[in-house]
Every structure is written in structure tokens, then in C-alpha cells.
Amino acid sequence: MMQSAYEQSSVRSNFFVVWNEFVKNMKFLMAYPIIFVFWAVFPIFWFIPFILQGQAFVGGLESASFAQIAGTEDYISFIVIGAVLNSYVNTLLYGMGESIRREAVQGTLDYVFAAPCNKAYVLIGKALSESVSSTIFAVSQLTISVLLFGVTFTLEVMFPVFFIVILLILGLYGLSLVLAAVSLMYKQSHDVSETIGYFFYIFSPVRYPIESLPSWAQIIGKLIPLTYALIIVRSIMLLGTSLTEMYWEIFALLIIDAVLIAAGFYMFNWMEEKTKRSGTISHH
């Protein structure tokens, strides 16, 4: 009796799926150089108004009132870090949904689902390419901020920051899987990513310290992985805190990551099964 391709799947073949999906997505990105340049540079323009607002309200580059809540007087670096980490949310969250929507529009989604491989590996490939591109964009934005706004930091902080970024990405992977699952059933997945994006933007300390929110909103904020990533990275980069001192926040981030990834895989498999039965994969 012949073995089916699914039965023959191995670590190597799964790696092949992830790698090819990664390469395909990177090629898509490179096929639109203008988009690449846009994401590498343009998010800067979204936070420039906040820097100018600071100068108009405070009349200088440091604010004592800001330090009372945020712990640092340097509101410009605070804003830059918030914007750069938030760009991971933009690219990963929208990128995944967009990638699946693109497959649906191109008519390739049915074929992807008809393939015998585990679809989670396809999604890992997609997420990997989004992570790599997000990191390229983040580095670019940070470099421009250093040159334009005089943001300073030491190179030693880069390793712990990178570690936290990986933890953030893992949480966003989980969330992306949930989104991917939703986009299979619900044709307007863009709405869901936008709504989650709103949630992150309001309840996470992207543009302001979390302490400035009402207490009920702070509780919601503490369920979001970006909140912990922002708190830890700002502490390391602006206050010189070491990674070990932030053990509680790192632990909380790990727990949220685990919950999101588990929920993501569960929901994706459930939705995949459901859509196969209802036959609504390719609608858009």
C-alpha cells in the first residue's frame, strides 16, 4: 500500500514547508520595493507630531511632570521606543491577515488548504517572514530616530532588548494564529486586526505611560503582551534596569505568550475544520 504524503511528513519536510513559505513571502515583499521603503521609513512620520506636541506643551526636551509618571523626563525616547515596538504589532498582526487575504484573492488559498502538510507550518513560515521584515523596519526606524531626534542608547542593551522582542513576537504569533483562524470564517478579517490594533494602541503604553489610564483600563492593558514588552524595554533602555530585575514582567509576558499560542493553534485547527465543512475558504 502506498503511503500518503501526509504520512511521510517528517521534521525535514515540515522545515521545507516553513522555509518555502518564508522565502515566498520575502519575495512578495521584495517585489514591491516601495512598500519596503515605506515601512522602513514612514512610521517615523506617525510619531513626529507627538514629539512636536511635547515641545509645544513643555517648551523643552524634558518634562518633570512626565518623569513623575513615566519614570523618565526624556519623552522623545519614550515615544520612539513605543512607536518602534508598536510597528511589530502593525506588521505582524496586519501582515498575517493580509497574507491570508492575498492568498484568497489570488485563488491560491484553496490549494494551500488542499495540500497534505500541516497548515500551522505554513502560518509559521508566514509569521517568520513577517518577523524578519518587522525587525528590519524597526532597526531602520530606530537608526533614523537616533540621527534625527538625538535618541541615545548603549549597544549592551541590544541583547536583552532583542530577547524581549522575541518574546513579544511569540505572543503576536499566537494572536496572528487567532486572527488567521477568524479570517477563514469571517471575510472581513481586516476589521478584526484593526479592532485588535485599536485595543493595543489605547490600552498599551505606546504613546503614554500605562499609569495615566484609569485603573480598569490598566487591568485590560496588563493582558496585552505589548504592554510588558514596552515596560521592560523602556526600563532597560531609558532607566538602565537589568533584565533580571524585570523577572516579574518577563514571567507575565511568558504566560501570556503561552496562552496566546495555545489558543491560536486550537482556534486555527478548529476553524480550518469548520471552513472545510462549510466550504467558505476562498470567499473574500
Next chain:
Amino acid sequence: MEKNNKDYRLREVKCPSGFTWANVKAELRAIWEANVKAWKIDFAYPVSFVRQLISPVVFMIPYLLYGLVLIGGTYSENLAQLVGTGDVVAFIFTGYIMMGFIGTAVWAMGFSMRREQWFGTLEAIYVTPASRLGQVLGMALHSTVHQGMGTLIQAVFIYVTFGLGLNMSGILPALLIFALMLFALYGFGIVIAAVSMILKEGWIVSDSFYSIMTILSPVAYPLTVLPTLAQQASAIFPTAPALIGMRTFLIYDYVPEVVGNVFLHLLALGIVWIVFGVFVFHLTDKYVRKKGILKKY
């Protein structure tokens, strides 16, 4: 094949054209129907519809909270020195109204033709005798009302949560300035609609203009904090003079010369942008028909 029962002659067709009342009426109806169509499509996506209504609130909150944390209250000494009022809530609210309408011009209007490309209906629209500009203007009508509803929600929210104090007697003249600004902004929107049709990644054009206009408009800060060159560049967009004029009526003390200048500035910008917009639109219209790129997106 013989078909002797046919009437073998060219048939006269009736279609209003040129500068006739019948044609103006027909074009206005086409604009109205494009607006109605946009509403119907909006209602087909209820989540998106509601999200867009509350988005003015969502995107204003960071400006407010960040501003309040920066100064530890609602009054900024430095802002008072720069513009004459230190009330940051009223300052940010009036500024943020503009953000939504910049979005209307660059996104809703700018993307109106692109949306038709996405729906697959652009060619069908092109073979009708109605002006394609009607699509853009229909979308402008729709999104102005839509954005207006969002602004109302925004005003109620900010009044309830942060306490908004505006000079109520200044609302009518402020609205007049606002209407003048819309006129110029829509000319700008027409330019974006035209440009985004020929560029593959039209959203980048919209987003770039949105970001640049936001920076060059005194939304959350007065123009004086910008470098001199940027201050001069802001004069070409209607949002900067409109905000100065509106704030004069709603927050600051009334200065007749300032208001007079604002009116003249907006009137001039309105004429220039509309004429330039229509010119670019027709040029692009011809270009896409020459190159055969109507369908590409």
C-alpha cells in the same frame, strides 16, 4: 443569413451633455447615487462601519493622555505663551477634528477610484457617459457625513470625560471657515484620487500625504514649533489657516485681521486646489485610457 425585418439605420441616442441644466442635474444625481451606494456598501460591513465611527475617539486619546502627562494637568504654560491659550483639551480637540477630515480627503476620496478597481467596476463606470469625477465627489459627500458623525461622537466623549470648553457663539463662523476649508481639501482629494489611479501602491500615496499634512497642520501644536521651511510649506494646505481661523472663533480672542486673512487664504487655496485637482484628474483619466491600465491594481 437574411434578416429583412430589421431596421437598418443608426439610432438616435438621447443623453444630456455640455453645460445644460439637464446635464448638471444628471451629474448631480450621479454624485448623489455614488454617495448612496457608498452608504449601502458601508452598511454591508457593520463592524467596519462602527469601528470607523469610533476611530476619531481612539486616535485622539493618545494625543490627550500624552499631553496631560507631559504637563501634569490640562493647562500648559508654554502653549499659552505660544498661542494665547493654555487649555490643551480644547486645543487638541479642535486640532484633531482636522485629522479626520484630512483622512476623508486622502483616504476616502483619494481611494474612491481605486476602490472601484478593487470591486472590478471601474471599467463599467468608464463606459457610462457620467463624469468619473462624480465617483470622487460622491465619496466625498458620503465620507464627510460619516466623518461628521464621528466628530460628534468625539465631541460628546471629550466633553464627558475631559470637560471641553468652547466658545459656543463661535461655532457658526467656525463652521463657515470649515466649509471653505473642505472646498480646498476636496480639490486636494481629487489630486490624490487621480495620482493613486496610476500608481500601483496608491495607499502609499494616501498615507504619505496624510502623514505630511498632519505634521504640517497645527493639530496638536502651533505652527511656531515647526522649522521655518515647514511653516512656509504648511501654507499650501488648507488645514493650517482653517485651524487658525476656527481656533480664533472657538478658543482664542477674536482678531478681525486674522480672520480676514484666513478667509482670503482659504478662498484662494480652494480655487487653486479645485482647478488643479480637476486638471490633474482629467490628465490622469486620459493617461490611464492611453496606457490601458484601468484594470490594474
Next chain:
Amino acid sequence: MSLKMCVMLSLVVNKSGEVFSIQTVNLTKRFAKKRHRGVFGFLRRNQLDRDVIEKNGVTVALNKVNIKICPGELFGLLGPNGSGKTTMIKCLSTILIPDEGTVRVNGFDAQKETSMVRASLGMVVGGERTLYWKLTARDNLMYFASLYKMQRAHAKRRVDELLEMFHLSDRADERLEDYSTGMRQKVTIARALLHDPPILLLDEPTLGLDPGFSRQIRRQIRELSEKHGKTVLLTTHYMDEADQLCDRVAFINSGNIVAVDTPNRLKARVKEKEIVEVTVYSPPADIEERIRSLLPDAEVVKLILGDEDKGNPSRIKIIGGAAEEHVGTVIDALRQKNVRIGSLNVGVPTLEDVFIKLTGAKLTEGGMQ
């Protein structure tokens, strides 16, 4: 109806002096070929590249096309994919501006009197999304009625009339996303008829439809021509469709009009005894060459690959020479290569045979549904 008769009738009755519903003179359209060199390709562009673009970088989609279509005529434009059919329709409908030549539609110049040309035309494009799926059929039609500058009361009456005509009244207030492909195509045709235009441009109107809906659409096209006196320009690559429907047919290949005539006269160009068609399964790649070498007097030997999974076997066409004498040789050659033969026909010419004889190219790989 012959061209001569058409001209005569038109000259008698047309007051404006215009004779043809559609007339093109030396219509030419070229497109620049896009070269993909990768992300940093612009860095690699050199003199050689520029020379190539100047010499070969242009696709001639239409090459000095002259066509005259009479009022009330059902005219077919046949050609393989990429032959210039759609470009032709787009030039006629003012969507595309030609590089050279003139287009007159219903007596109006397509470049100078675009509004009147548009008011004279209804256009249908097959197989594509051209309606608002989130709107109902009625909403779609009412919206486009406004773009055709129809008054509201008139538009309402007309929309009801068309929904009735296409048997869509019962589902007129459902969104198009819940319609079948065939029903959506009916709405597309109804849209083309909204303003009761004298001329219809139908670009592959049955593309992607199932046989039942295709038959319905063809019947409606015939009715529009015969009962309502519409001039119809139909582009298709289903030769049987053109054969059944059209008064006259033009063959287009690589932007050139190869022949224009009635289907019967075109078919008469290939004598009955000259045709041999054999349907075969899984033919080897060299079979065409092999048969050609065995039949030196045949004008054309063409292997038209089918899609056996979809029930379309491949076909071998032999045109020219003594067909009956060819049969034995062909069967022997196929048997030698162990090719399974499905059927064998001698002397039933189709428009495709004429097209192959005239151009050496195949018209389509599939038949009419």
C-alpha cells in the same frame, strides 16, 4: 445579410449620412512590454537593455484594423487569447485611446464625442467581477442607471422591466454575493441594456458559465439582435458560438484582421473533403511532426491539446490534400505509437478549421460548452 446590402439599406435610410454602427479605420494600438528585472533591476539596466526595449519592447495589440459593422448586425470577432479582441472592444468603448486610426460608433467619433459614444453603447465583459456584490441586483441597476443619466422614474420602470426580462424579479432584492455566476452575468447584460443602447459590445459573454446558462445567454443575445434590432459585436473564442449566432465573423490574430465574411462563406473556403479530425488520448509530443512527415500534401497538420481530466481529449486536425486517402495513414501512424483513438471525422469544416488554415494557429483548445 451581405455587406453590400447592408450599405445600400443604410444609405437609403440614414439621414446623418453615417452608414455603419461601428467603423474603424487603421485602428492601431501598441503596448510597451514590461520587463521584470527584480528589485534592483534598475541598477542593471544597460545600453543593451535600452536597445532591446527600443526594438522589441512593444506589443502591437491592434494593427491597422479596418472593420465596418452595419446597424442591426450581429458581428463576431474570433481569435485566440491575446489576439487583440479585448483591446478592440476597449478601443470601441472609449476605455482605451488608440495610438493611430479612427473609431466611429453610432456615427460619433470615439475620441471627440466620448459621451455620445458611451450613451450609444452597452458593454458586457464575461468571466469577471464587474458588479457590486454587496449590493442587490436592483441597487446595482439603479446605480448604473444614474451613471447613464436616466431620470429616476424612468430608471425604476426600466429596471423592473429588465429584471422581468431576465427572470430575476423574485431575487431582485438579494445581494449579488448570493447569486450564481450565471445570474450575475444576467445582471451584467441587464446593466448593458439599461439605457436601451443601439449597440452592444459583448466580450466573451459566456466565459465561465455552465452549459445551461450559456445557452440562455446565447438565446438572449439572438433575441436582442433579431427582436430588438441591436447591433451586436461579440468577441468569443468559442467558434461554435460565433457560428450559431453571428451574421458575419472576423478572424483576428496577433492584432491583424485575417478574414471577414459570413460563417458559411468562411467555411466554404475549406472544402468538405479536405478535413480530417481525429480525437486521441495521451498523444506523444512528436506525433504532429510524425504525421506531417507522412502527409506531405497536407496544408496543415495541427495537434490541439485537450484536457482529458475534464473530458476534452486532444485533437489532430489535417487540412488540405486528399482527406480520405489520409485516413489510413493517420490511423497507422497512431497505432504504431500506441495512441488510443476516440473518434474520427472526415469533412465537417468548422470556423476553427478556417482559422487554422488561414493563420496556422489554433483558435482554442476547448470547444463550446
